Amino acid sequence: MSESNKSPIRKRPRVAVVKFASCDGCQLSILNLEDDLLALGAAIDIAYFPEASSDMQAGPYDIAFVEGSITCPEDLPRVLELRQQTTTLITIGACATSGGIQALRNWSDIEAFKRAVYPNPEYIQSLSTSTPISEHVTVDYELWGCPIDKQQLLGVLTDLLQGVKPHIPRHSVCLDCKRQGHVCVLVAKGLPCLGPVTRTGCGAICPSMGRDCYGCFGPAEHDSARPPGVPPNTASLAQQFHQHLQLIPVEMVRRFRGINGSVQPFQEESHAWESK
């Protein structure tokens, strides 16, 4: 505390907001931080954010927020270049973090799509898969959600500005549902809510509206090493959907193959039901 008083002029970190294949909704979440935008502008130097400004400065950057997934050949050198130019790289949203809804192509024939949509499909340069940023470069922090929670982004940025390691909770949505006093839609309405296996962060928006969570913040406690016995227990929840809510296998596949369908625990669960 006395340190910062001795040096009140702290260098503002240079921040980039970069887009790959995505809908721009997560970038808009940053612009929607209306009450905090002035303070944000004072705290950071927005060096590159084409969605917000035509003044696009080259790197290096202290912090890069990356939206979108890798879907085209030219994305690959771009993401490598960005990583080399960036000290702290943070993915924002489901696309960048897990491949997003467009990763549904991973189960389909991209060539057939091209032929169906475009009169001259040979002009379309597109990869057959949509993959998360972490499959190509090292990612320092991941913000999940479709879209991200803007307050969570602000919290991470606040921590980084002070040199504090950001803490992004990994527990289930249920804890926040109960903290907010929402009645469980799975138990009281029989809706196939993914909240028990989905990571918190959204503020339990869907259950607060009486709707079932569809997992847009990805799997709770997800660890790519998948140690045995560690949550999320998608198999048990799926059994409950099947036996007590009468969801048939094809509905189960759709349930887990959504916005984060390509992330390991959800992918494994959809595969398990596809073969039933």
Next chain:
Amino acid sequence: MSSGSVQTLPLQLFLREDFPQLLQTLKQLGYQTLGPVLSQGAIQWKAITTPEDFPIDWKDQQEPGSYRLEPDPSPRYFNIVHGPESLKPLTFAPRETLLVLDHQNNTFSAKDIQPDTTPTAILGVRACDLAGLGIQDQIFLHGTYPDPYYQQRRENLFLIAVNCTRAHATCFCASMETGPKAQQGFDLSLTEADEDFLIEAGSVKGLKVLDQLTSSIASEERIKEDEERIGACAASQTRSLPKANLPAALYEAHDHPRWDHVAARCLSCTNCTMVCPTCFCHGVEETPSLDFQQSEHTRVWDSCFTPDHGYIHGKNFRPTTKDRYRMWLTHKLAAWIDQFGTSGCVGCGRCIAWCPVGIDLTEEVQALSQPPL
């Protein structure tokens, strides 16, 4: 007569048509009144200003992993046994800012945030919830450092119990000796019938309210009839916990293969701990402003089923669901007895009904008490 009673009047009969007097009296004494109100497919504690606010014509059906309301032609106000909320959120707030820190001139100041202390009367408290409140009192009030936030809310409560005459498949208060009749800790208690209530004061505060109501001395037959209805409610309970075997049975079961069996079902979602009237784990969050000139210091409900709960200095010492379920059940039903002198379970059955996959702790304890197959 119940042990918590300060009854100087014989048990009174209070007519349904006079019930508005109770709401009026509480209002005149400055209480806001909360009661069971239909909300989101269940009941929650919400403001009651007229008898029409009660969930008349409905009853609840509770099973493992399922809670449903269904129509029930009955004039009773307290026909729904309970919802997901015990009294816990009213005393131990799910989220509350304790302090606001301000950074000024090389140091900081801390401002206490005081909880709302409006006197609050709660209508329809069940015996299990009173027992749960008693256990939370022990934790938050009777230790070395009483919790001022809990204390202020607690002291402002006026509790109107309702004795249960209907039990669910998930209820097992009789085996925990906490219900279905409210034994202590209430200001007033009611036993509801279609036309009237038996009413009893359990405190001096309660007696003052009772004095304002039009009531008459209840007949011996009526008192006996109500005792029988409450007794039948206890007898109808199908689940139980073997109180006599605990804590030893769970300590001896530390390496029992049943833990793997339940861990294969458990979602580690925290719902059981959230709805439990006695679970008291909490975390503290620090939320600084972007310029770091101010920070909110907030207490939030936590659970032993989260990955952060067992995380200490770079390592989670309860990484698996098995570790967490064993920790929860062993603490709740065994270590709690060593720590506080009572079980941490009051038999309300909420953890069974509100578990998304319907895990039944009584079934687990039974399996864990048997030698491994």
